[in-house]
Every structure is written in C-alpha cells, then in structure tokens.
Amino acid sequence: DGGITQSPKYLFRKEGQNVTLSCEQNLNHDAMYWYRQDPGQGLRLIYYSQIVNDFQKGDIAEGYSVSREKKESFPLTVTSAQKNPTAFYLCASSSRLAGGVNEQFFGPGTRLTVL
C-alpha cells in the first residue's frame, strides 16, 4: 500500500520547545517537500529535497530545519525560533508525469498547536 505517512496527526507544543514532525514515503520518489498551510494563504514551501543528503530552503525556512539521510524519510523540526508555529504542516513527494509535469503527492498532514 504505497503512500506518504505523517505523524503525529495532532501535536501540541509549549512555547520554547523544539518538535519534530515525521514524514515517510514508500513511493520511491527522489524529491520531498514540506509546506505550511494557514487559513486563506494556501501552501507555503518551507524546505525541499531533490536527493538524499541534499536539501534547499523554500520561501519560509526561518525557524525550521530538516534532514534527508534516507530516501524514504524527510523529518521537519520546528524550533523555538519559529515565531508563529501553529499551523497545518503538509509533507509531499513528487514524481515526473508525462510531459515533464511535476506531480506532488501529499501526506495527511500534522496539525501543530503551540500552547
């Protein structure tokens, strides 16, 4: 049963704590992404990785960190430096469709709430 899994589904954090969100895929995709979704703002790219042991900052990387030690896994750490971390976090991986289109497959998301 192929797909992308994210855990946990809901996460609560106290201010000043770092937390790590898990993302695993068994689709054999090279590229993986982390997005943040806030109401009315769509998806904003945090980090992405096109290959193992390599990743690039997206549009809103400040206060976040990632690692890509395995092809299947792309964990995201939300650090205490992130000023407003309460949001819905989505992980995706991508494959190339006919014509070169980059189709991204999304996980079910993690809702992070800072108390």
Place this chain on the structure above:
Amino acid sequence: QKEVEQDPGPLSVPEGAIVSLNCTYSNSAFQYFMWYRQYSRKGPELLMYTYSSGNKEDGRFTAQVDKSSKYISLFIRDSQPSDSATYLCAMSAAAGNKLTFGGGTRVLVKP
C-alpha cells in the same frame, strides 16, 4: 502582491450547477498549471494539469489556461455534494520546479 491570486470563497452552489473557479498570476514564466482538491483536514490531491495555454477535459472537469491574460480556470459540471472541498491552483516555471500555490477557494455544493 501575491504571485498567485485566488478568491477564497466560499462559493456555494446547488447540486447540478456548474462550478467556476479561477486564478490569476503575475509570473509570465509559469508554464505548468495544476489544480488540486483538498478535503477538510486532509492533504491535497492532484485533479488536473495542463502545459502552456489551452483547454483540457477530464470527465466533469475542464481546465483552461490563458497565458496572455495570466488567468487559469477550472470548471466542474453537474456538481455533486462530494465536490465540496477547497480547490487550489498551483503552477511552476519549468518541469520539476517547485510549485507556487494559490490560497485556495472553498466550494460548497448543496443537495
């Protein structure tokens, strides 16, 4: 100004009506255009994609791209309550490039 603009809605229609959604964008380099559907508290899923200008039809869904106006549309014919979701447009300048998403339009189809 955002690179991709999308009316947040909600757009409420009766069952069976045509749903019309659109996005405008400012980056003339965008060549690949996608529509994603997102149900509440779920991850988005790809509905349709098009390359450059033109129309594409898939069942009840039709996607249109007008690059001269920097305007893309998605039409849903014979809408069903199960079409109630948020629809996100996304686009990129080149194959394999990162996507830029619109804010999403929430659609409600009432029985």
